[in-house]
Amino acid sequence: MTTPGPEPAERRPPDPTTAARVGVPGRLAAWAVHAYTASGAVMALASLAASVRGNRWGAFAWLAAQVFVDSTDGWLARAARVRDRAPQVNGSRLDDIVDYLTYVFVPAWLVLWFELVPAPWVWAVASAMLVSSGMGFSREDAKTADHFFTGFPSYWNIVVLYLVALQTGPMFNALVIVALAALVFVPIRYVYPSRTPTLMPLTIALGFAWATAMLVVMWQMPSPASWLVRASLVYPAYYVVLSLALEARRRRPGL
Numbered sequence: 001m002t003t004p005g006p007e008p009a010e011r012r013p014p015d016p017t018t019a020a021r022v023g024v025p026g027r028l029a030a031w032a033v034h035a036y037t038a039s040g041a042v043m044a045l046a047s048l049a050a051s052v053r054g055n056r057w058g059a060f061a062w063l064a065a066q067v068f069v070d071s072t073d074g075w076l077a078r079a080a081r082v083r084d085r086a087p088q089v090n091g092s093r094l095d096d097i098v099d100y101l102t103y104v105f106v107p108a109w110l111v112l113w114f115e116l117v118p119a120p121w122v123w124a125v126a127s128a129m130l131v132s133s134g135m136g137f138s139r140e141d142a143k144t145a146d147h148f149f150t151g152f153p154s155y156w157n158i159v160v161l162y163l164v165a166l167q168t169g170p171m172f173n174a175l176v177i178v179a180l181a182a183l184v185f186v187p188i189r190y191v192y193p194s195r196t197p198t199l200m201p202l203t204i205a206l207g208f209a210w211a212t213a214m215l216v217v218m219w220q221m222p223s224p225a226s227w228l229v230r231a232s233l234v235y236p237a238y239y240v241v242l243s244l245a246l247e248a249r250r251r252r253p254g255l
Contacts, residue, residue, distance in 0.1 A: 030086035037073045037091065040066040040098035047106050051113050056164060057221040059110060063157045064218065066102045070095070071194065096137055099154075104133040107156035116163055117174040125174050129156055132181040147196045148189035148246075152180050158236070165217050165229045189250065190243040198246060203239075210235035 043066040050058030073095070077083075082091050108126040111117060117125045133154040136142060141150045159180060163173045193203050213232040217224040 026080070026085050029080045030082040031089075033073060033076045033080045033082050034086055034089045034091060034094060036069060036076065037094050037098060040069050040102055043069070044098070044101040044106050047102070048109060051110055056114070057218055059106075060157075060161055060164075060218045060221070063102055063106060063161075064215065066098070067157070070099065070102075100133065100137055103154050103157050104129060104137075107160040110160050110164075111173075111177065114164065116160070116170060117177065118170045121174050125177050128178055128181040132184040136184040143192065144189065147192045148243075149192055150187055150189055151185060152183035152188075153190050154184065156180075161214065161218070162229070162233075162236075164221075165224050166226075188243070189247050191239060191246065193239070196246075199242060203242070206235050206238060 043062045047059045047062035047066075050056075050062060077091055082089075108129040111129070112122050112126050115122070133156070136151050136154055139150060143149060159177065163176070168176075191198075191203065193207055194200075196203070210232055213228055217229055217232065220228075
């Protein structure tokens, strides 16, 4: 899963000599990877359309599909060497545009459309999501060289899914969203699940189990099994505890 900001390694300028040497199949593969990343914007539109039709399963399923694309396009980009073979497109910028749509804009829309917060607050709460994450995506240190996110990493698609699945009250939802929007600006470093080396095998294994559980939760919409939703919170809790523990160790190396 990726969120705000370009990968530090991707700031390397493309090699024009490589672009000149590569054949047509290599260039087509690189452009296909860019198109694969861009398809996430289509999924964002499909999620919006599903929500307007009242299809909560469809709205979240399309967002989940984009998470799969987002989780795999980086590996494909490195394999296809898109920086050298299709340098006309900035893959990091494209990824950020799509991520903002699917991790931030569409979830903010779902908060408004599904009336998840008190009506007088809805525009203020949705705006807090949009503005805070816009700032977060634009941070130079949004992703660190040692593979952490700085500040709450705008997992609004997951936050909104849990608010819907747990059927929490509007006031509670508003307070949670505003608190997380504030945490975007707090320079705590959060684990990058697929790249932070500490406990990576455990993080990925738990992540797969969690993703499976959440697919079942989405399938059961609008009334998912409450025990499954609550049990799935083990992984977000693990993620937060691990992030805070590593942050404490970074600030106090003797710990």
